[in-house]
Amino acid sequence: MDYNERAMVLHREWQGKIEVTARAAVDTKEALSVAYTPGVAEPCLAIQREPALSFSLTRRWNLVAVVTDGTAVLGLGDIGPEAGMPVMEGKCVLFKAFGGVDAFPLCIRSHDVDEIVNTVALLAGSFGGINLEDISAPRCFEIERRLKARCDIPIFHDDQHGTAIVTAAAMLGALRLTGRTLAEQSAVVCGAGAAGIAVTRLLMGMGLGSVILCDRQGAIYEGRPGLTAEKARMAALSNREGRRGTLADAMKGADVFIGVSGPGIVTGEMIKSMKPNPIVFAMSNPTPEIWPAEALKAGASVVGTGRSDFPNQINNVLAFPGVFRGALDARAKDITDEMKLAAVHAIAGLISDEELSADYIIPEPFDKRVAPAVAKAVFTAAKGAAMEGFTSSL
Numbered sequence: 001m002d003y004n005e006r007a008m009v010l011h012r013e014w015q016g017k018i019e020v021t022a023r024a025a026v027d028t029k030e031a032l033s034v035a036y037t038p039g040v041a042e043p044c045l046a047i048q049r050e051p052a053l054s055f056s057l058t059r060r061w062n063l064v065a066v067v068t069d070g071t072a073v074l075g076l077g078d079i080g081p082e083a084g085m086p087v088m089e090g091k092c093v094l095f096k097a098f099g100g101v102d103a104f105p106l107c108i109r110s111h112d113v114d115e116i117v118n119t120v121a122l123l124a125g126s127f128g129g130i131n132l133e134d135i136s137a138p139r140c141f142e143i144e145r146r147l148k149a150r151c152d153i154p155i156f157h158d159d160q161h162g163t164a165i166v167t168a169a170a171m172l173g174a175l176r177l178t179g180r181t182l183a184e185q186s187a188v189v190c191g192a193g194a195a196g197i198a199v200t201r202l203l204m205g206m207g208l209g210s211v212i213l214c215d216r217q218g219a220i221y222e223g224r225p226g227l228t229a230e231k232a233r234m235a236a237l238s239n240r241e242g243r244r245g246t247l248a249d250a251m252k253g254a255d256v257f258i259g260v261s262g263p264g265i266v267t268g269e270m271i272k273s274m275k276p277n278p279i280v281f282a283m284s285n286p287t288p289e290i291w292p293a294e295a296l297k298a299g300a301s302v303v304g305t306g307r308s309d310f311p312n313q314i315n316n317v318l319a320f321p322g323v324f325r326g327a328l329d330a331r332a333k334d335i336t337d338e339m340k341l342a343a344v345h346a347i348a349g350l351i352s353d354e355e356l357s358a359d360y361i362i363p364e365p366f367d368k369r370v371a372p373a374v375a376k377a378v379f380t381a382a383k384g385a386a387m388e389g390f391t392s393s394l
Helices: 003-014 029-035 041-049 051-057 081-099 113-126 139-150 158-178 194-205 229-237 247-251 268-272 292-297 320-329 337-348 370-383
Strands: 063-068 102-107 129-132 155-157 186-190 210-215 256-259 279-282 302-305
Touching: 041 051, 063 081, 063 113, 081 102, 081 320, 081 370, 102 113, 113 139, 129 139, 129 158, 129 320, 139 155, 139 158, 139 194, 155 158, 155 320, 158 194, 158 279, 158 302, 158 320, 158 337, 186 194, 186 247, 194 210, 194 229, 194 337, 210 229, 210 247, 247 268, 268 292, 279 292, 292 302, 320 337, 320 370, 337 370
Parallel strands: 063 102, 063 129, 129 155, 186 210, 186 256, 256 279, 279 302
Antiparallel strands: none
16 A cells, blocks of 8 residues: 555545543533633633633644645645645644644635735634745745735745745754855755745855746846746846856756756756866755765765655755744744754754754754754743743743
């Protein structure tokens, strides 16, 4: 039985991967009177007087909404909100298993940005944070921006920022292994959707020397006809030499290739055209842009993918549970660039110089040190203070 067949069998058996369980007993008349009426009136009135008490008198402090419209689910595309539900439930399981965070899926039957933003904003008072998931670009950028402006809780699009955090952590490991600095590197990022743009922005903010962002038409540059608003913004920031041409043209002489695009679009010859000993992160799932063996044969010094059956899996589960754990514990109103950068260094810093190797530049997803380390770092960045008094529920 392969994974697909087994998944169908188990999903029928599970009938949902998450459930709601009660924390309050209602097994006596007295218990019912405290958990529900008449006793519940007192915390209700307390929250009415001071809404922030909703974080200490309800489960809101630990509850995240996983929100999708079903337009960019895994590699399946626009399959609709109901069809995206198994993925959103899976995400909720990961939140709980790796971060101790309660999460609930909200699958919205709309492609309209206004409707999605308004729906989530109106429900924000029930949650401590919002994780946007599998919403197609470029709408995802506007949805995140507008929700950040309207909500007073963290809004985090994991396809963007989770991917960027883990990719940057892997990059720091690869650079440390090969004795390079980020400022010296020239990179090509293939894929100009949510993940590719966020990866490019974060690495540039960390000091990446130069970067060319590519989409299906090749290199993105200022003045290229037909650019979306988001790609036009990136064109103004990246590819300062104005290079044009195909992905193969862009990769010539580059130090780093990062793929968040599609299967099999990079060849060994394209790797050979890069500078000696390039770093290659081919993260398309399930089939990478180039298979690790082919990239290594062509001269790559370090290879990472999004798959669990190869070394150096660049997996978002290393980021989002700890990021939300730290943000929720700090009662943060936003997840800032400083918090993301703190998460990057927390992940990268878990591998000692003695452990570092071409097959181990980033912790594995089941490394139990990761989520607490990320939570602690994010909490500190959120508070902007020393760790004194840090207490995580993780």
